Amino acid sequence: MRAPAPDSLLAMAAEAAAAMAAGAAAIAGRHADSVDREARFPTEAFAALKEARLLGLMVPRDFGGGGGGLADAAAVAHALAQKCPSSGLIYAMHQIQVACLVRHGQGSDWHRGFLERLAGEQLLLASATTEAGIGGDVRSSACAVEDETGAAFRLEKQATVISYGQEADAILVTARRTADSPPSDQVIVPVLRGQTQLEEIGGWDTLGMRGTRSVGYRLVAEAERAQILPLPYADISARTMLPVTHILWSSVWLGIATDAVARAAAFIRAEARKRPGTLPPGARRLAEATAGLQAMRGMVRGALAQFEEAADNPDRLTSLGFAVAMNTLKTEAAEMVVRIVGEAMLAGGLVAYRNDSPYSLCRHLRDAHSAPLMINNDRILGNTANLLVAHRDNGSLFG
Numbered sequence: 513m514r515a516p517a518p519d520s521l522l523a524m525a526a527e528a529a530a531a532m533a534a535g536a537a538a539i540a541g542r543h544a545d546s547v548d549r550e551a552r553f554p555t556e557a558f559a560a561l562k563e564a565r566l567l568g569l570m571v572p573r574d575f576g577g578g579g580g581g582l583a584d585a586a587a588v589a590h591a592l593a594q595k596c597p598s599s600g601l602i603y604a605m606h607q608i609q610v611a612c613l614v615r616h617g618q619g620s621d622w623h624r625g626f627l628e629r630l631a632g633e634q635l636l637l638a639s640a641t642t643e644a645g646i647g648g649d650v651r652s653s654a655c656a657v658e659d660e661t662g663a664a665f666r667l668e669k670q671a672t673v674i675s676y677g678q679e680a681d682a683i684l685v686t687a688r689r690t691a692d693s694p695p696s697d698q699v700i701v702p703v704l705r706g707q708t709q710l711e712e713i714g715g716w717d718t719l720g721m722r723g724t725r726s727v728g729y730r731l732v733a734e735a736e737r738a739q740i741l742p743l744p745y746a747d748i749s750a751r752t753m754l755p756v757t758h759i760l761w762s763s764v765w766l767g768i769a770t771d772a773v774a775r776a777a778a779f780i781r782a783e784a785r786k787r788p789g790t791l792p793p794g795a796r797r798l799a800e801a802t803a804g805l806q807a808m809r810g811m812v813r814g815a816l817a818q819f820e821e822a823a824d825n826p827d828r829l830t831s832l833g834f835a836v837a838m839n840t841l842k843t844e845a846a847e848m849v850v851r852i853v854g855e856a857m858l859a860g861g862l863v864a865y866r867n868d869s870p871y872s873l874c875r876h877l878r879d880a881h882s883a884p885l886m887i888n889n890d891r892i893l894g895n896t897a898n899l900l901v902a903h904r905d906n907g908s909l910f911g
C-alpha cells in the first residue's frame with residue numbers, strides 16, 4: 513500500500529488535535545454569547561484549554577510540550593472558532609507567538625527556560641505589533657529597545673491594539689533594534705507580566721471579535737537583553753510569523769464559515785421535513801455557501817501543506833512565490849468568510865437574521881467582518897502587487 517500523502521498525514525494529525533480540543537470547544541460554545549455580549553475574555557474556554565494542556569501544544573516534547581505541529585494548532589483554532597470565534601482567534605494569536613519562539617528561540621538559556629515554563633505553566637502569550645501612527649504596517653516600528661549597552665533594557669510602546677493584554681502572561685513586542693535604528697530594523701522581544709506596565713489608552717467596543725478584548729495600551733517594559741530574539745524580525749516574519757499568522761487566522765475564519773453553513777443546512781433540512789417533496793427556497797443559497805466552504809477548506813489545507821513542505825528551508829520560505837501564496841491566502845480567506853456567512857444568511861432568511869433564533873448568524877457575520885481589516889486587505893494586496901512585479905507564477909497545478 514502507498515504511504516499516505518503529506519496532505520492526508522496533516523489531516524490525520526489535525527483530527528487527533530481537534531478531538532483533544534472537543535471539550536474546550538464545547539465549553540467555549542456554552543459561553544460564546546456572554547463573551548460576545550459583555551466583550552469579556554473567554555475565561556472558561558481558556559481554563560479548559562489549559563487543563564487539556566493545549567496552550568503548550570506546539571512546544572517540543574523535550575521542553576515538556578505536546579510536540580504538535582502547525583496543522584494541530586490550526587485544527588484546535590478551527591474547532592474553537594466553530595463554537596466561539598473570539599476563543600479561536602485568541603488561541604490562534606497565542607500559537608503564532610509560540611511558533612516564533614519554538615522556531616527561533618531555542619538558542620539561548622533564557623529562551624529554552626521560557627519554553628519550559630510556557631509548557632509547564634501553560635502560559636498565555638499576546639502580541640504587540642500595531643502602534644500609534646503606524647497602524648497595521650507590521651514591518652515598521654517607532655518604539656525602540658533603549659539603554660542597549662547594559663544587560664537590561666527599557667521599551668515603551670504606544671500599542672493601540674493588544675488582544676487579551678490583561679490576561680496574557682507574556683507579550684511579544686516588536687521594536688526597533690536600537691534608538692538609532694531605522695523603522696524597519698526591528699527585533700521581537702517577549703516581555704513577562706511582572707516586567708511590564710500596561711496603562712489603558714483605548715477601549716474595545718467593537719462590532720465583532722468582542723471577546724478578544726483588544727484594548728489599546730501604553731506599554732512600558734524593563735527586561736533583560738537576553739530576552740530579545742537574536743534573529744532580525746524581518747527574517748522571523750518571513751519564515752514564521754507571516755505564514756503562520758495567515759494560516760491560523762484563516763483556520764479561524766474557516767471555523768466561522770463552517771458553523772454558518774452548518775446552521776443554514778440545519779434550517780433548510782428542517783424546512784424540507786415540514787414540506788416533503790418541495791425544495792425550500794433557500795436551498796440554492798445553501799449550495800452556493802457549501803461550494804464556497806469547500807473551496808476555502810481546500811485553500812487553507814493547501815497553504816498548510818505548502819508551509820509544512822517549506823518549513824525547514826529558509827530559501828523557500830523567503831522566496832517571492834511563497835510570500836505571494838501566503839498573502840493571497842489571507843486576503844482571499846478574509847473575503848470568503850464574509851461572503852459565505854452572507855450566503856448562509858440568505859439561505860436562512862429572517863431566522864438567520866434574528867439574534868434570538870437557534871439558526872442565528874448575527875454573531876458570525878459581525879465576527880467575520882474583522883477578517884479583511886485585521887492587517888487590512890488593501891495593505892496586504894498592495895504588498896502582493898509589489899511582489900508580483902518581480903515574481904512570475906510558474907503556472908504549475910501544485911504551485
Ligand SMILES: Cc1cc2nc3c(=O)[nH]c(=O)nc-3n(C[C@H](O)[C@H](O)[C@H](O)COP(=O)(O)OP(=O)(O)OC[C@H]3O[C@@H](n4cnc5c(N)ncnc54)[C@H](O)[C@@H]3O)c2cc1C
Nearest residue numbers: 639640641642647648673674675721885886887888890891
Ligand atoms: C480582532 C482583532 C484583534 C487584533 N489583535 C491585535 C493584537 O493582539 N496585537 C496587535 O498588535 N494588533 C492587533 N490587531 C490589529 C491588526 O492586526 C491591525 O494592525 C489593525 O487592524 C490595523 O488597524 P487600522 O485599520 O487602524 O490601521 P491601518 O492598517 O493603518 O489602516 C488604516 C486605513 O488605511 C488604509 N491603508 C493603510 N495602508 C494602506 C496601504 N498600503 N494600501 C492601501 N490602504 C492602506 C487601510 O486600508 C485602512 O483603511 C487586531 C485587530 C483585530 C481586528
